[in-house]
Amino acid sequence: MRRLRMGMVGGGPGAFIGPIHRIAAELDREIELVAGAFGSTLERSRAAGDAYRIDPSRAYGNLAELLAAEATRDDPIDFITIASPNHHHLPAARAALAAGIPVLSDKPATATLAEAHALAGLVADAGLPYGLTYTYSGYPLVREARARIAAGLVGTVRKVVVEYPQGWLAGEGAGKQAEWRLDPARAGEGGAIADIGVHAFHLAEFVTGLRVTRLLADLAAVVPGRRLDDDCQVLLRFDNGARGVLLASQIMLGERNGLRLRVYGDRGALDWRQESPNVLTLHHADGRTELVQAGDAGLGDAARAASRTPGGHPEGYLEAFANLYRDFARQLRGEPGSLVPGIDEGLRGMAFIHLAVTASRADAGWVDFEV
Amino acid sequence: MRRLRMGMVGGGPGAFIGPIHRIAAELDREIELVAGAFGSTLERSRAAGDAYRIDPSRAYGNLAELLAAEATRDDPIDFITIASPNHHHLPAARAALAAGIPVLSDKPATATLAEAHALAGLVADAGLPYGLTYTYSGYPLVREARARIAAGLVGTVRKVVVEYPQGWLAGEGAGKQAEWRLDPARAGEGGAIADIGVHAFHLAEFVTGLRVTRLLADLAAVVPGRRLDDDCQVLLRFDNGARGVLLASQIMLGERNGLRLRVYGDRGALDWRQESPNVLTLHHADGRTELVQAGDAGLGDAARAASRTPGGHPEGYLEAFANLYRDFARQLRGEPGSLVPGIDEGLRGMAFIHLAVTASRADAGWVDFEV
Amino acid sequence: MRRLRMGMVGGGPGAFIGPIHRIAAELDREIELVAGAFGSTLERSRAAGDAYRIDPSRAYGNLAELLAAEATRDDPIDFITIASPNHHHLPAARAALAAGIPVLSDKPATATLAEAHALAGLVADAGLPYGLTYTYSGYPLVREARARIAAGLVGTVRKVVVEYPQGWLAGEGAGKQAEWRLDPARAGEGGAIADIGVHAFHLAEFVTGLRVTRLLADLAAVVPGRRLDDDCQVLLRFDNGARGVLLASQIMLGERNGLRLRVYGDRGALDWRQESPNVLTLHHADGRTELVQAGDAGLGDAARAASRTPGGHPEGYLEAFANLYRDFARQLRGEPGSLVPGIDEGLRGMAFIHLAVTASRADAGWVDFEV
Amino acid sequence: MRRLRMGMVGGGPGAFIGPIHRIAAELDREIELVAGAFGSTLERSRAAGDAYRIDPSRAYGNLAELLAAEATRDDPIDFITIASPNHHHLPAARAALAAGIPVLSDKPATATLAEAHALAGLVADAGLPYGLTYTYSGYPLVREARARIAAGLVGTVRKVVVEYPQGWLAGEGAGKQAEWRLDPARAGEGGAIADIGVHAFHLAEFVTGLRVTRLLADLAAVVPGRRLDDDCQVLLRFDNGARGVLLASQIMLGERNGLRLRVYGDRGALDWRQESPNVLTLHHADGRTELVQAGDAGLGDAARAASRTPGGHPEGYLEAFANLYRDFARQLRGEPGSLVPGIDEGLRGMAFIHLAVTASRADAGWVDFEV
Known part of the structure; x- marks a missing residue:
């Protein structure tokens, strides 16, 4: 069984996320990075390609060239992964799908909700696999949590608290990673809500199996001069009546990447x-409190399949990410069991961002969440 | 310097909080429990008095008798402490103040906001010391946090997250402690918001030195059949513009007494x-993260004064509580430095409860917080 | 039922442990400090007595005076507690026992093993209650651990790791508390081994129910100029064949009071x-890991009886200490159930100190532990 | 710059460590697994090769065939990695070195000390790179710790506590991974001391920069029927006079992979x-306690170079392992800065195992550690 060939959009010189996509994609040897439109110029793209150690002739100046050239090869790419800022997501996905190439995309799906609806149409029309890298859903114990709730082990979910504190944007300047995230032209409608809030939103729905039906959003740009939110407080209602709160912030100084999910049911938590x-x-x-650890004998299939080391040998972010890539590879091969979120989750995420931003701006109170 | 003599209202047989008040009051030997109207009958009061090992003749059938009898003694009580359910707070305080006796009361100040205003008038008229046992403000490191923020060490506070999760009311029945707390006639306007939310509210204001100016409340009675809230989500604004969120719940199954305060400024957190x-x-x-521990050499005066053991010898809830009693004793003696909250904080707490309950019920969105 | 009347030896001005004994003794209102020979002069003793707020006439210049004077009262002391440096333990206990007064003593029992044997004879002859404040055995969850092991829940114990790291003597000078502990004339045969190692030793035996039968000791005075050990590494064998290690050190810079016990059996740990x-x-x-917390519903009788607050309301060192005093009070009243260690444990502790010191000095390898 | 081509010895079907080597080797795209003598038969080797997705023609029946065949290729392997049980380490390394192929080997270097001396001669004669995968030395914060100590930040090291508790061999049977580790013919002289104790030994020397000069070993086979040690307690002395203790056990039920290192100096810890x-x-x-985290701004070069993600995105065992592979790749290319341990550390490790086993068996007390 050959390795799948991956092309990358974005991930050029200085990008944090490109090499992480590369490592995650290749970790299980089911996928290989072979081509890319990494940078905004051919020169930059080639520099990145060299750093990735790919064939220099497959580092292209832009995605159109990549798609055209790869189509002529005997060993063309099997899919592209999109690792560029949000405003590139739709055009890149559109081009790839038009060329018959499946797409795995960084979240959020697009820069705006309108774009997401357009993308959903394109995906439906193309009939091609489309996935979103909600990385945190790849962790073994997140999948264990999901399986346990699905099996009824917490009973009826009553309350969800999901928080995502970061502090790296507490100061005025924070380097290249910050730059595009603070720019509406590139980041889209949301700031922190789109960068990390949507991760929290997805995690809550993914683990509980519930769907948000109403929300009340309180977003703000705390650091002077910002045009996008950097601190978000959102109250939630789920389709079974459960109550919730979602906190996402990038100005909680000292916090690194503190995503945390708590789910409380009537029989467990x-x-x-x-x-x-x-x-x-x-x-x-x-009244008993139990610590379940990766590698434990009592874990379910999903968590076991998502681990590569025995208990006590920590796995982390890259391995969680790799689980999404492995799932997507299986999806491409027509195998069952993938947990990679698709365009439906993409649409829900964009609707969440849009609704949170607009409802907060309008001080609209509780609003219905519909996609 | 003699020990101050304390009378207690409430704390009868089966009460959890009475013995805790007794221990806390006496811990530093500045106060001695000598009398009480502990129970609803003389018989019950005497049983409790025996358990406390006080002179049987000073266990009274009700507060009126206590005040009358003590007034005739050479060694009368110096103050009373109120450790009974909320609906007793106002009548007990009124009677004591009328008899010229200072009052230390369990929180919240009263059962309703209207009562709190009445009490504030009584306190002002009496010109006597009145204190509230917001226990958590007695912890050494809470006082250290307060002192550090006052000294500017976190800069301008931007964001406050205070949460108070408990799980003991996740089930339908939870014994005597639960009973009166779930009964509006005894608990007053609020359920979890009055039982623990007000602690969180006070802690946030106490530590930050800020005042809440607006809030948006989302309270519910989650367990079927409850007439008072058992789960609270409240968004906050402070007088310097800082944003905040307060969570208090008694249905977060598995949580014990998880009060936590996080304060984020522009220079520290x-x-x-x-x-x-x-x-x-x-x-x-x-970017540095530091763990400050009780007993550390770098602690300020307030934290040092609030500790009784060297570092590494854990102090807990009783010692925190004792710090409030010690403060109150000093206040009674006319000494400076007491951090015991008074009727102003009591009024603020009742206003918080009232506003949260009424605004949530009316789905009123953001409302101004005024006392 | 009246409160028992306690006299104290030691605990004078500047002593850390005296006020802690006082708080612990009085916490449950079963005991009252009424008299003391607190300091080395009448003046110093009176100053301490005033700080404790006792009747000035009952602060005596020395223990002999105390015993003589108290014997003439209608309300004499019921027992004495010894809170002075180790070299005072034997003479103080001897005097009290000779006067028919029960003794509760700070650990270790005496300054030397020879003294401990002498004391054991005195206690046996007197037929009076004698207890030792191995404080850590008073913690609720220590007692829970002991009960669970006794009930067979870890199966056969195979391995014990007990460590007691402190760092406060890592520097050359450490104040009054350090002074006598570093002086063989006052501390006795051992330094860290006697100050904290013996706590670890007792805890291991108390919780496991096993007895040490052999040991190999490696003690040293790490800080230049010290005459007593400040760092101890001891290998152990227990009477069921279990293996163990005991670490106790006062030069592990940054450690506060890190006593920790791990017990591994063939069915649990x-x-x-x-x-x-x-x-x-x-x-x-x-493979399951469970966190048991004070206040949990599943706790046994011993742990429940040793807690005063509901779960989630931390109790600490003072409350653990108070559990020993409460036990001793019951013992004095002839009630069952006391877990206060007595002279047997005292002898074992002194034998441990003596053997560790002498075997280490002689580089004796494995030696039998006999009392 | 092309990827280095790696051959693997061992890592056949069912082996835990083979796939981990593969992932670690390839993580940074500096190395590619291209060939292997994975199993004990050609059939088993091919099955493993298919699982690794390598060219079937490069899965060989044994190492001799691999070396012969690869030598005839235009694109032969650049080095081999040895991922087989201990008794294979020497013969595999000997064969590879004889064929002019550099070697990266799983620890310990060999099965016996005598073999290690033989191997040291071979490595010296061959003049080829030889490395050992002491995985834990690849963690960013281990390297940070080493750099800080080298920079004098803890002052003079006085005390080292290194422990490595595991529980997976607490029961009688533990599957294939356990089988060879418990068999002297395959594991060599030591059981737990060779499997994990040597990791702890290396970590202590690697981080402190000190060398063990004396030790006292107390090893035992606790589970009945075992011929190799499963529980180890070792006292240490270092070349600067520092004291230490090393604990390694595989019968500490419930422990997963609890390697922990504590280093105490006279100015920090x-x-x-x-x-x-x-x-x-x-x-x-x-007195201040600081938490340094991967990704923090204050980290030194070694720790920064060893991380691939921003702070708060956990990296784990695989990434640490990959750091050793990356180092080794650089070594092969003649670049500076590799921290991969070599044959000197291999000899020290084997001497440690040998001395611990023999000294413990002889009850020899303190013995000099020499290589």
């Missing part, structure tokens, strides 16, 4: 933290 | 958890 | 840390 | 745990 991803705390109705 | 009260996490603007 | 005393980690044979 | 590898706790002489 669970608590997971991204910065200690190999532990899942369970609260049982009889 | 801090994080404190009641269940690990002897550690205060500091985030510095240069 | 447990882990307890003094600095987070309200959590006990259990490892089950099927 | 540090604490690192493998299961939370992205945090390094620092104790400063002034």
Whole structure:
């Protein structure tokens, strides 16, 4: 069984996320990075290609060239991965789908909700695989949490608290990574809500199996001069009546990447933290608290399949990311079991961003969440 | 210097909080429990008095008798402490103040906001010391946090996250402690918001030195059949423009007493958890994270004065509580430095409860917080 | 039932441990400090007595005066507590016992093993209660651990790791508390081994129910100029064949009071840390890890009886200490159930100190542990 | 710059460590697995080769065939990695070195000390790169700890505590991974001491820069029927006079992979745990405790170079392992800066195992450690 060939859009010199996509894609040897339109010029793209150690002739000046050239090869790419700022997501996906190439895209799906609807149409028309790298859904214990809730082990979910504190934008300047995220022309409608809030939103829905039906958003640009939100407080209602709160902020100084999900049911509860991803705390109705760890004998199939090392050998962000790539590879091969979010989750994420931004701006109170 | 003589209202057989008040009051030997109207009958009061090992003749059938009898003694009580359900707070305080006796009261100040205004008038008229046992403000590292923020060490506060998760009311029945708290006739206007939310509210204001000016409340009775809220989500604004969120819930199954306060400024941040009260996490603007521990050499005067053991010898809830009693004793003696909250904080707390309950019920969105 | 009347030896001005004894003794209102020979002069004793707020006439210049004077009163002391440096333990206990007064003593029992044997004879002859304040055995979850092991829940104990790291003597000078501990004339045979190692030793035996039968000691005075050990590494064998290691050090810079006990059996294991005393980690044979917390519904009688607050309201060192005093009070009243260690444990502790010191000095390798 | 081509010895079907070597080797795209003698038969080797997705013609029946066949190719392997049980290490390395192929080997270097001396001669004669995968030395914060100590930040090291608790061999049977480790014919002289103790030994020397000069070993086979040690307690002395203790055990039920290193100097101390590898706790002489985290701005070059993600995105065991492979690749290319241990560390490790086993068996007390 040959490795799938991946092309990359974005991930050029200085990009943090490109090499991470590359490592994640290749970790299980099911995928190989072979081509890319990495940078905004051929020169920059080639420099990145050299850093990735790919064939120099397959570092292209832009995606159109890549698609055209690859189509003529005996060993063309099997899919592209989009690792560029949000405003590139739609055009890149559109071009790839038009060329018959499946797409795996960084989140959020697009820069605006309108774009997301357009993309959903394109994906439906193309009939090609489309996936979104909501990385945190790749962690073994996130999948364990999801499986346990689906099996009824917390009973009826009553309350969800999901928070995503970061502090790296607490100051005025924060380098290249910050630059495009703070620019509406490139980031789109949302700031922190689109950069990290949507991760929290997806995680909550992914793990609980519930869907948000109403929300009340309180977003702000705290650091003077910002045009996009950098601090978000959102109250939630889910389709089973459960209550929730979502916090996402990039001005919580000192916080690194503190995504945390707590789910409380009438028969149990669970608590997971991204910065200690190999532990899942369970609260049982009889008062016992249990620490479930990656590699434990009692884990379910999804968590086992998502681990590569024995218990006590920490796996982290890259391995979680690799689980999404492995899932997507299987999807491309027509195998079952992929948990990679698709365009439906993409649309929901964009609707969440849009609704949070607009409802907050309008001080609209509780609003219905519909896609 | 003699020990101050304390009378207690409430704290009868089966009450959790009475013995805790007794221990806290006496811990530093500045106060001695000598009398009480502990229970609803003389018989019950005497049983409690025996358990407290006080002179049986000073266990009274009700507060009126206590005040009358004590007034005739050579060694009468110096103050009363109120450890009974909320609906007793106002009548007990009124009677004591009328008899010229200072009052230390369990929180919240009263059962309703209207009562709190009445009480404020009584306190002002009486010109006597009145204090409220917001226990958590007695922890050494809470006082350290307060002092550091006052000294400008986090810069301008931008964001406050205070949460108070409990799970003991996740089930339908939870014993005597639950009973009166779920009954509007005894608990007053609020359920979880009055029982624990007001602690969180006070802690946030106490530590930051800021005042809440607006809020948006989302309260619910999650467990079927409840007439008072058991789950609260409240968005906040402070007088310097800072944003905040307050979570308080008694249906977060598995949570014990997880009060936690996080304060983020533009130059630093801090994080404190009641269940690990002897550690205060500091985030510095240069990226360093520091763990400050009770007993550390670098602590300020307030934290040092609030500790009785060397570092590494854990102090807990009782010692924090004792710090409030010690403060109040000093206040009674006319000494400076007491941090015991008074009727102003009591009024603010009741206004918070009232506003949260009424605004949530009316789905009123953002409302101004005024006392 | 009246409060028992306690006299104190030691605990004079500047002493850390005296006020702690006082708080612990009085916490449950079963005991009252009424008299003391607190300091080395009448003047110093009176100053301390005033700080304790006792009747000035009952602050005596020395123990002999105390015993003589108290014997003439209608309300004499019921027992004395010894809170003075080690070299005072034997003479103070001897005097009290000779006067028919029960004794509760700070650990270790005496300054030397020879003294301990003498004391054991005195206690036997007197037929009076004698107890030792191995404080850490008073923690609720230590008692829970002991009960679980006794009930066979870890199976056969195979391995014990007990460590007691402190750092406060890492520097050359450390104040009054350090002074007598570093002086063989006052501390006795051992330095860190007697100050904290013996706590670790007792804890291991108390919790496991096993007895040390052999040991190999490696002690040293690390800080130049010291005459007593400040760093101890001791290998152990227990009477069931289990293996163990005991670490005790006062030069592990940055450590506060890190007593920790881990016990591994063939069917389970447990882990307890003094600095987070309200959590006990259990490892089950099927791979599950459970966090047991003070106040949990599943706790046994001993742990329940040793707690005064509901779960999530931290209790600490003072409350653990108070549990020993409460036990001793019951013992004095002839009630059952006391877990206060007595002269047997005292002798074992002194034999441990003596053997560790002498075997290490002689580089004797493995030596039999006999009392 | 082309990727280096790697051949693997071992890592056949069912082996845990083979795929981990593969991932680690390829993570940074500097190395590619192209060939292997994975199993004990051609059939098994081919099955493994298919799982690794390598060219079927390069899965060989044994190492001799691999070396012969690869030597005839235009694109032969650049080095081999040895991922087979200990008794294969020497013959595999000998064959490779004889064929002019550099070697990266799993630890310990060989099965016996005698073999290690033989191997040292071979490596010296061959003049080829030889490295050992002491994985834990690849963690960013381990390298940070090493750099800080080298820079004098803890002052003179006085005390080292290194422990490596595991519990997976607490029961009688533990599957294929256990089988060869418990068999002297395959594992060599040591059991737990060779499997994990030597990791702890290397880590202590690697981080402190000190060398062990004396030791006292107490090893045992706790589970009945075992011929090799499964529980180790070793006292240490270092070349600067520092004292230490090393604990390694595979019968500490419930422990997963709890390698932890604590180093105490006269001016500071540090604490690192493998299961939370992205945090390094620092104790400063002034009493401050600092948490250093991977990705922090204040990290030194070595730690920065060893991270691939921003702070808060956990990296783990695979990434640490990959750091050794990356180092080795650079070494092969003649670049500076590799921290991969070589044959000297291999000899030291084998001498440690041998001395611990023989000294413990002979109850020899303190023995000199010489290589």
